[in-house]
Amino acid sequence: KVRKYLETKGAKVALMTPQEHDEMMAIVLGLPHFIALVSADTLLSLDKLEQTKTIAGTTYK
Secondary structure (H helix, E strand, O other): OOOOOOOOOOOOOOOOOOHHHHHHHHHHHHHHHHEEEEHHHHHHHOOHHHHHHHOOOHHHH
């Protein structure tokens, strides 16, 4: 009943074990942080941080 209700509300229900859920969430939640760290490290290693700040959008400020 719950699954059908959620699907009628537009949810995409994925059945998985708690372990599978935790593994997927670790990827989904960790990836943006990883990308931010790699981006920051790249800017620092290129010695372009200050120059980049002047043209960066709000995501990186």
